[in-house]
Amino acid sequence: MRIRIAHETVYRYDTPATRAIQILRLTPRNHDGQYVVRWRVEVSEDCRVEPREDSFGNLTHTFTVDGPISELSVRVAGEIETQDTHGIVRGTREKFPASFYLRQTDLTTPDKAIADWANEISDGGRRGALDTLHAMQSHIYSNFKFDVEATAPSTTAQQAFANQHGVCQDYAHIFCSAARYLKIPARYVGGYFLRGDGVVHTESGHAWTEAFLPDLGWIAFDPANGICATEAHVRVATGLDYLGAAPVRGTRYGGLGEAMDVKVSVDQASRQSQQ
Amino acid sequence: MSSRTPSFFDEMRAPDGSVRPAYQQLAHWLDTVPKDVLDYRRKEAEFIFRRIGITFAVYGDAASTERLIPFDIIPRILNRGEWQKLSRGLEQRVKALNAYLHDAYNKREILRAGIVPEELIFGNPVFRPEMNGQQVPHNIYVMIAGIDVVRVDPDNFYVLEDNARVPSGVSYMLENREIMLRLFPELFIDHPVAPVENYADDLLATLKSVAPLTSSGDPTVVLMTPGIYNSAYYEHSFLADKLGCELVEGRDMFVKGDMLYMRTTEGPKRVDVIYRRVDDDFIDPLVFRPDSMLGVPGLMSVYQAGNVTLANAVGTGIADDKAVYSYMPDIIKFYLGEEPILKNVETYRCREPDQLKYVLENIDKLVVKEVHGSGGYGMLIGPAADKKTIEAFAAKVKAAPDGFIAQPTLALSTCPTFVEEGIAPRHVDLRPFVLTGRDKVRIVPGGLTRVALSKGSLVVNSSQGGGTKDTWVLDR
Numbered sequence: 001m002r003i004r005i006a007h008e009t010v011y012r013y014d015t016p017a018t019r020a021i022q023i024l025r026l027t028p029r030n031h032d033g034q035y036v037v038r039w040r041v042e043v044s045e046d047c048r049v050e051p052r053e054d055s056f057g058n059l060t061h062t063f064t065v066d067g068p069i070s071e072l073s074v075r076v077a078g079e080i081e082t083q084d085t086h087g088i089v090r091g092t093r094e095k096f097p098a099s100f101y102l103r104q105t106d107l108t109t110p111d112k113a114i115a116d117w118a119n120e121i122s123d124g125g126r127r128g129a130l131d132t133l134h135a136m137q138s139h140i141y142s143n144f145k146f147d148v149e150a151t152a153p154s155t156t157a158q159q160a161f162a163n164q165h166g167v168c169q170d171y172a173h174i175f176c177s178a179a180r181y182l183k184i185p186a187r188y189v190g191g192y193f194l195r196g197d198g199v200v201h202t203e204s205g206h207a208w209t210e211a212f213l214p215d216l217g218w219i220a221f222d223p224a225n226g227i228c229a230t231e232a233h234v235r236v237a238t239g240l241d242y243l244g245a246a247p248v249r250g251t252r253y254g255g256l257g258e259a260m261d262v263k264v265s266v267d268q269a270s271r272q273s274q275q
Numbered sequence: 276m277s278s279r280t281p282s283f284f285d286e287m288r289a290p291d292g293s294v295r296p297a298y299q300q301l302a303h304w305l306d307t308v309p310k311d312v313l314d315y316r317r318k319e320a321e322f323i324f325r326r327i328g329i330t331f332a333v334y335g336d337a338a339s340t341e342r343l344i345p346f347d348i349i350p351r352i353l354n355r356g357e358w359q360k361l362s363r364g365l366e367q368r369v370k371a372l373n374a375y376l377h378d379a380y381n382k383r384e385i386l387r388a389g390i391v392p393e394e395l396i397f398g399n400p401v402f403r404p405e406m407n408g409q410q411v412p413h414n415i416y417v418m419i420a421g422i423d424v425v426r427v428d429p430d431n432f433y434v435l436e437d438n439a440r441v442p443s444g445v446s447y448m449l450e451n452r453e454i455m456l457r458l459f460p461e462l463f464i465d466h467p468v469a470p471v472e473n474y475a476d477d478l479l480a481t482l483k484s485v486a487p488l489t490s491s492g493d494p495t496v497v498l499m500t501p502g503i504y505n506s507a508y509y510e511h512s513f514l515a516d517k518l519g520c521e522l523v524e525g526r527d528m529f530v531k532g533d534m535l536y537m538r539t540t541e542g543p544k545r546v547d548v549i550y551r552r553v554d555d556d557f558i559d560p561l562v563f564r565p566d567s568m569l570g571v572p573g574l575m576s577v578y579q580a581g582n583v584t585l586a587n588a589v590g591t592g593i594a595d596d597k598a599v600y601s602y603m604p605d606i607i608k609f610y611l612g613e614e615p616i617l618k619n620v621e622t623y624r625c626r627e628p629d630q631l632k633y634v635l636e637n638i639d640k641l642v643v644k645e646v647h648g649s650g651g652y653g654m655l656i657g658p659a660a661d662k663k664t665i666e667a668f669a670a671k672v673k674a675a676p677d678g679f680i681a682q683p684t685l686a687l688s689t690c691p692t693f694v695e696e697g698i699a700p701r702h703v704d705l706r707p708f709v710l711t712g713r714d715k716v717r718i719v720p721g722g723l724t725r726v727a728l729s730k731g732s733l734v735v736n737s738s739q740g741g742g743t744k745d746t747w748v749l750d751r
Contacts, residue, residue: 019529019531021530021561021572021573023561023562023573023576047532048532050532050533050576050580052576052579052580054405055404055405055406055407055408055409056404062533062573062576064530064531064532064573066531095407095408096397096404096407097393097397099393099397100397100404102397102398103397103398154565154566240404243565244404249561249562249565250561250572251560251561251572253529
């Protein structure tokens with residue numbers, strides 16, 4: 001399937017900012033079942049954009065802009081050719097052995113509630129790992145309330161689990177937290193998802209997870225959709241949690257009254273573009 | 276401690292009461308100088324310390340935010356032979372620390388060789404994934420190390436702890452010497468004491484030597500502090516002054532196009548080397564803690580581009596925690612092919628079930644420490660603790676054994692110390708500072724001697740009521 005993506009973030013300031021710096025993790029790479037046909041990164045201001053690879057193997061772009069900045073836009077767009085691999089992830093750049101992904105972070109550290117849940121689903125370790133991961137995925141999908149207002153990027157797995165709500169990012173944190181607790185390496189994935197309901201325009205990308213099993217390798221689980229990753233998923237960045245794979249980490253100096261506007265469109269390339 | 280016996284090694288007096296050669300003149304002086312003169316000098320020393328404002332803050336002590344570290348006016352003396360052996364051992368140890376760090380963040384040959392377990396690196400909370408595969412200028416990670424050593428007999432030095440992150444205390448070493456020179460100039464006539472005053476010059480030379488290859492001409496060095504609320508702020512400003520470099524906070528610097536600049540009255544100036552006294556977690560909110568206000572956004576990008584040197588490097592914590600400590604003799608052999616010159620205290624790793632069993636069975640005889648604790652916090656001294664404390668601590672160890680190690684109580688050496696009851700032996704340790712540059716390793720003779728002021732106490736940490744002494748290495 002060929003997927004066309006455009007992702008634009010516009011920042012506006014009532015009082016112009018004097019300086020801005022951003023690190024973008026917004027560029028997908030090739031691996032089995034994913035081929036980047038074309039991809040562009042555009043920053044509205046005149047600046048040098050430094051491409052680099054981070055320690056997880058993600059492509060990053062770093063730029064600094066001198067003010068006064070009253071408006072700044074960052075746009076990435078391109079086309080990706082995908083194939084269904086039944087959730088199996090191969091041909092990725094691996095910088096660490098899988099066991100590294102047993103590390104918990106501030107966002108994923110489990111509490112007793114998550115540990116109890118993980119033990120229950122795995123039947124105290126008697127259930128097979130693959131089965132357990134599928135059950136965790138379905139449980140989150142079926143029982144958690146999707147609520148974009150309820151959580152923020154700094155929400156931890158513990159908080160989201162306690163309230164049984166959140167967004168794809170929170171689901172991914174809970175999944176990673178429980179999997180790692182059960183000694184299954186797991187990581188956070190940021191990317192895009194072509195929705196099945198025909199909705200093309202949204203206000204954010206997507207997030208899911210990958211878990212490692214010795215005989216299968218990395219397998220992508222998407223608790224927000226209750227499925228393993230398909231040809232509708234475009235994988236962009238991975239990390240131990242959201243912070244490691246965040247699409248944008250940046251800051252600005254000065255500049256009051258920031259308004260941020262995010263537009264993401266994910267569509268089949270064969271369909272008539274609406275932009 | 277109840278088990279106190281005459282078996283402690285006293286650095287001044289042999290068991291038969293005779294005075295060891297290095298202390299001959301000092302012992303004579305102590306015998307002849309009237310006690311009220313000593314008393315008067317001690318008060319004078321305290322007065323000077325108060326006036327120059329050298330204080331430290333005690334964490335977890337709300338009542339007093341700043342406190343004076345007690346200074347003992349009787350110097351501790353090492354002869355040249357002792358120092359030469361010690362400094363060779365220190366240099367070897369720091370070389371191994373640097374080799375280990377480079378390997379742990381790159382090829383990880385030591386894992387393949389099966390010398391240390393994988394969890395020691397990947398499972399370590401202070402392992403920084405961001406440093407994986409990252410080249411640091413000249414492959415030097417630890418430019419400034421503080422290695423805590425103790426003596427138990429005339430021949431052996433034991434390393435108690437490696438400090439490879441942001442070791443502090445060097446300002447006390449320098450201040451103590453300055454005060455001794457002022458109060459007791461006559462003693463320096465009789466004793467050929469090796470100078471420590473050149474520490475700042477050595478530090479600056481070290482920092483300049485590790486500047487990135489892209490820096491031009493004379494590299495610009497700055498000292499980065501978390502600010503005035505940090506417990507070591509006094510030391511930061513003191514050292515910046517001695518180094519003749521700018522004392523900066525994160526907000527005084529900014530990143531532009533993969534270069535780091537500081538704001539000056541004459542416009543932005545490129546920074547080449549940061550002697551940073553800010554922890555990893557806080558140095559760049561775009562890479563580490565996003566809520567940190569102490570760092571410079573984008574600093575890690577400049578670092579990755581090879582355009583700034585951080586001293587020490589990011590991620591050095593994996594080399595100095597108490598879990599890796601027990602592997603240090605093997606680490607030295609693996610990288611250097613040498614036998615360790617300095618000894619390691621026998622260490623039980625609670626992460627290993629049979630060792631945990633031994634620790635729990637003998638906890639009343641052992642010192643149990645948190646792997647990531649420091650400053651004497653989160654530690655149990657079995658022989659000195661009551662039953663209730665021991666039981667509570669044992670429960671903590673059982674709940675999370677990975678977080679603890681245990682060691683036998685060491686018979687730390689004693690030095691004569693001026694206390695309420697007069698001159699009496701008190702237990703001491705020593706923190707020498709080891710500087711590693713591209714050109715060479717520099718160690719000023721001596722270091723910071725810390726002394727446990729209460730009788731029988733083995734805890735020398737300033738946060739636990741320890742004091743300091745001037746440390747003399749005799750040039751003969």
